[in-house]
Amino acid sequence: MSSEPKDLYNHDPFQYDRYGLGTTSFSFSSNTSSMYEHKSPLVVDPSSQTLHGFTPPSYMSFTECLHGPVEYNTLASAFGMSPSSSEVFSCIEGDNKTLETTRGHDPIIGSTSEVPVSTNSSESSFSTEAGNEEYSSKSKKESETKGCEDGDDHPNKKVNKQKKKVEKRQREPRFAFMTKSEVDHLEDGYRWRKYGQKAVKNSPFPRSYYRCTTQKCTVKKRVERSFQDSSTVITTYEGQHNHPVPVTLRGNATAMLSNPMLAATPLAAPPQRFPPELLAHMMPPMNTQHASGGTSSNFFAPQPTIHFQQQQQYLNDHGLLQDLFPSLFFKQEP
DNA sequence: CGAATTTGACCAGCGC
């Protein structure tokens, strides 16, 4: 194993754990392992369970975020994608090591155990990492056995194993976020097939594993409920969709696509790339209901039309983005 | 009847 994970871990994407109330830590890293970090105080409104200055993205669809060239999947846009009203109040992006952790300390759960994911949580965390390091052998197994020759009808797994050991696979970027939702599996417009379920240590709730059903799309997601707050669903996406959103959408997904705001969403917005979910989160409350409502909002509710660029402009004008993520404004792909 | 889900088994990685 390379030392990369350790290094990453040392950077501690969960650093927000250490800074207590009113502090947030953002960590990003690209494939080159560069990392940006910035800590900035945020105003928290416990009653509304939201961070002021963090508003659900009404302008960007979840599916859009999941799809396409967006470097860091914008899953936070999932706000409102759930069949029932839900809120994403924390996002975590990282790699296996960061998210998966060390024994007995579930990465995600673990983070929440250190800083209780209470409804009045005062932290919001984003961290991104898309490492290049070896991926889990299981994934290799999956892609290889499915893909090809390995699969001779001989279940000679020993041989396969050796092949697998040699071959490395690039790690897919991961993105985790927590959502207040009654349902585990949030509708995001894509079609998923459940391929596994496991009991999670220290949690009464199982973790479900889903895979995108679209051919050749390797995106997966894990869904689990926080053991500390059963109303919180933790969803971890892995990979990026290489296909458009399936046409046949139901329920909210349909609503989402028919939402003029979403339709106007500039998929191609700024090419590279401030994670849209952050943009979304950092948007000041355009809708006063969000700012003062205090209740779980339905993010699909009609809202004033605001274009992405306008929102960005707003942020720029207020210096929010630069202040929070100066480096991201100049971030270049390697 | 095909698609999706369930569920027990299997495997690899990691810490001790």
Place this chain on the structure above:
DNA sequence: GCGCTGGTCAAATTCG
């Protein structure tokens, strides 16, 4: 090396 855990497979079952 062993045991624990997460992740995946795949047969069986359920669903539409």
